[in-house]
Amino acid sequence: MAFLAPTVLVFAAFSWWPIVGAVRLSFQKTNLVTPAHWVGTDNFRRVLDDPLFGTAVRNTAVFTALDLLIWFPVAVLLAVVISELTRAGALYRTLVYLPVVIPPVVGVLLWKTFYDSDYGLFNDILGLVGLGPYPWLQDSTWALPSLVLQHVWASLGGAVLIFIAALANVQRELYEAAEIDGAKVRHRFWHITLPQMRGVLLVMFLLQAIGLFQIFTEPFVMTNGGPADSTITILQLIYRYGFEYGQYGTAAAASVMLAVVLCLLSAVYLWATRKWGSR
Amino acid sequence: MTATQDVTIGRRPRRSRASTETVGGLVSPADRRRRGVRTTLGGVNALVLMALVVMGAAPVYWTVKAALSGTQQLLHEPARLWPDPTMWSNLSTAWSQLGIGKYLVNTVVLVLGTWLVGLFVTITGAFAVSVLRPRFGSWVYAGVLATLFVPGTVTLISLYVTILDVPFTGWNLANTPWAIWLPASANAFNFLIMRQFFDGIPRDLFEAAELDGAGPIRLLRHLVLPMSGPIIATVSLITIMAAWKDFLWPLIVLTEPSVQPLSVALPRLAERADLSVLIAGMLIALVPPVIIFVIFQRFIVRGIGFTGLKG
Numbered sequence: 001m002a003f004l005a006p007t008v009l010v011f012a013a014f015s016w017w018p019i020v021g022a023v024r025l026s027f028q029k030t031n032l033v034t035p036a037h038w039v040g041t042d043n044f045r046r047v048l049d050d051p052l053f054g055t056a057v058r059n060t061a062v063f064t065a066l067d068l069l070i071w072f073p074v075a076v077l078l079a080v081v082i083s084e085l086t087r088a089g090a091l092y093r094t095l096v097y098l099p100v101v102i103p104p105v106v107g108v109l110l111w112k113t114f115y116d117s118d119y120g121l122f123n124d125i126l127g128l129v130g131l132g133p134y135p136w137l138q139d140s141t142w143a144l145p146s147l148v149l150q151h152v153w154a155s156l157g158g159a160v161l162i163f164i165a166a167l168a169n170v171q172r173e174l175y176e177a178a179e180i181d182g183a184k185v186r187h188r189f190w191h192i193t194l195p196q197m198r199g200v201l202l203v204m205f206l207l208q209a210i211g212l213f214q215i216f217t218e219p220f221v222m223t224n225g226g227p228a229d230s231t232i233t234i235l236q237l238i239y240r241y242g243f244e245y246g247q248y249g250t251a252a253a254a255s256v257m258l259a260v261v262l263c264l265l266s267a268v269y270l271w272a273t274r275k276w277g278s279r
Numbered sequence: 280m281t282a283t284q285d286v287t288i289g290r291r292p293r294r295s296r297a298s299t300e301t302v303g304g305l306v307s308p309a310d311r312r313r314r315g316v317r318t319t320l321g322g323v324n325a326l327v328l329m330a331l332v333v334m335g336a337a338p339v340y341w342t343v344k345a346a347l348s349g350t351q352q353l354l355h356e357p358a359r360l361w362p363d364p365t366m367w368s369n370l371s372t373a374w375s376q377l378g379i380g381k382y383l384v385n386t387v388v389l390v391l392g393t394w395l396v397g398l399f400v401t402i403t404g405a406f407a408v409s410v411l412r413p414r415f416g417s418w419v420y421a422g423v424l425a426t427l428f429v430p431g432t433v434t435l436i437s438l439y440v441t442i443l444d445v446p447f448t449g450w451n452l453a454n455t456p457w458a459i460w461l462p463a464s465a466n467a468f469n470f471l472i473m474r475q476f477f478d479g480i481p482r483d484l485f486e487a488a489e490l491d492g493a494g495p496i497r498l499l500r501h502l503v504l505p506m507s508g509p510i511i512a513t514v515s516l517i518t519i520m521a522a523w524k525d526f527l528w529p530l531i532v533l534t535e536p537s538v539q540p541l542s543v544a545l546p547r548l549a550e551r552a553d554l555s556v557l558i559a560g561m562l563i564a565l566v567p568p569v570i571i572f573v574i575f576q577r578f579i580v581r582g583i584g585f586t587g588l589k590g
Contacts, residue, residue: 104542105545239527
């Protein structure tokens with residue numbers, strides 16, 4: 001029993017209790033100084049009435065969709081190409097994973113200087129071939145896609161490595177059989193490689209989606225939600241409610257709403273790992 | 280048929296290399312013998328390698344270069360390959376004037392503490408649930424498992440409230456390292472994979488040792504720990520890398536600049552510091568994780584497999 005004590009204490013205080021606390025707090029009004037009091041569903045109504053919440057939900061949805069749309073095919077393609085091309089893939093795997101090793105804050109600050117419209121690396125290089133200058137982060141249409149591009153860069157490596165590992169497990173005899181039947185490489189990819197990887201693909205897709213729903217560092221550090229709220233995300237809004245306006249109840253209500261969506265995704269994720277996961 | 284997918288990437292490439300030679304992959308040996316296919320593959324190879332260098336190596340190189348540039352040169356020629364003159368002094372300016380040295384020490388303290396406290400909690404708990412199997416062990420395990428459904432950011436606000444006033448103790452942990460160490464040690468993923476590993480140790484060994492009169496502490500120290508090198512290495516690296524990257528949580532609970540890690544301090548410094556000196560600071564924040572990655576690559580890559588798929 002003594003061995004179990006640290007686990008029970010730590011989980012009770014910093015995991016189970018806060019989960020209960022989040023739900024309780026969402027029905028209370030508190031500034032953490034005067035005692036909290038119950039306010040029913042006021043916090044939820046306040047969140048839903050906030051026009052910025054709609055903006056944040058929309059931005060997060062667009063961010064997630066755009067990110068997955070680029071990240072997913074690029075990761076699959078890179079994994080397939082790398083595992084087909086290279087005998088000694090160590091260099092490739094190191095290079096592809098390096099951006100993941102860079103601490104997110106450093107990566108984001110780095111890209112912020114790249115994106116600078118007057119002195120940035122991107123406009124400088126694009127200028128050499130007669131393109132631009134582009135406003136990147138200063139324009140409310142292009143700021144969000146710019147953040148997505150940075151995030152895809154930062155998160156590609158993990159998925160590529162996992163896909164490479166999964167590709168090594170595709171049953172090779174099927175390729176031979178398909179080849180004898182005259183199937184082209186393209187067909188072999190669609191009908192043998194992808195179906196055999198569907199478990200890993202689904203799991204990684206869900207993991208990335210769960211992460212994207214909670215995107216914070218990129219918009220917070222790079223644009224602080226601007227310009228004109230075009231990059232504010234749900235988690236950033238929760239942060240503002242709580243730690244800038246001191247409306248902890250409102251922040252908790254928004255968290256609970258986010259939790260419902262994330263729980264569903266996590267449930268599908270766990271189900272998928274059970275069904276297709278290893279061992 | 281896909282039920283046996285194995286994700287320990289560490290030893291994977293060697294086997295796949297052998298099998299591309301014998302059996303062939305998506306592109307078969309017969310395909311590879313055709314000249315057109317070989318040329319295409321060569322072209323694609325060059326292209327991919329170039330893209331990977333641009334994506335992976337170039338940003339790190341640029342950071343090194345920018346950290347040693349003068350700010351004016353950096354602004355006017357961002358694509359310049361190497362600075363002239365090389366401003367080595369940027370590093371010492373960042374270290375002392377921006378206080379990067381102090382923030383680096385803070386980061387190391389936070390990361391090492393997270394690692395040690397996390398390992399202690401995870402190992403004792405997983406050992407209890409897997410080997411000792413006390414009466415409520417399976418309930419605790421279910422409780423730990425359940426937290427996987429609740430992503431950490433969802434409890435952000437209430438965890439912060441908890442930190443300000445820890446239940447039954449009245450402690451306020453804000454602006455102390457414990458505010459980072461303790462919540463991070465309640466890590467369900469690490470607990471899970473540690474338990475899974477302990478479950479794989481044959482039970483006969485424990486029974487034999489218990490017959491010899493070994494108590495739980497001796498079981499843990501002399502039997503379980505010596506066998507658990509790989510899993511401890513993997514969990515350690517996952518924990519250390521994640522702790523070094525952490526941003527949002529320290530931003531919330533460490534509001535006092537004197538206790539902040541690099542990740543929290545850098546964005547604040549970015550608002551007033553000279554660009555090249557700031558990048559020198561970013562370089563200092565970047566070097567330790569890159570070095571750890573290069574040295575322990577094998578374990579880290581295996582760890583990705585764990586976190587990605589083992590649930």
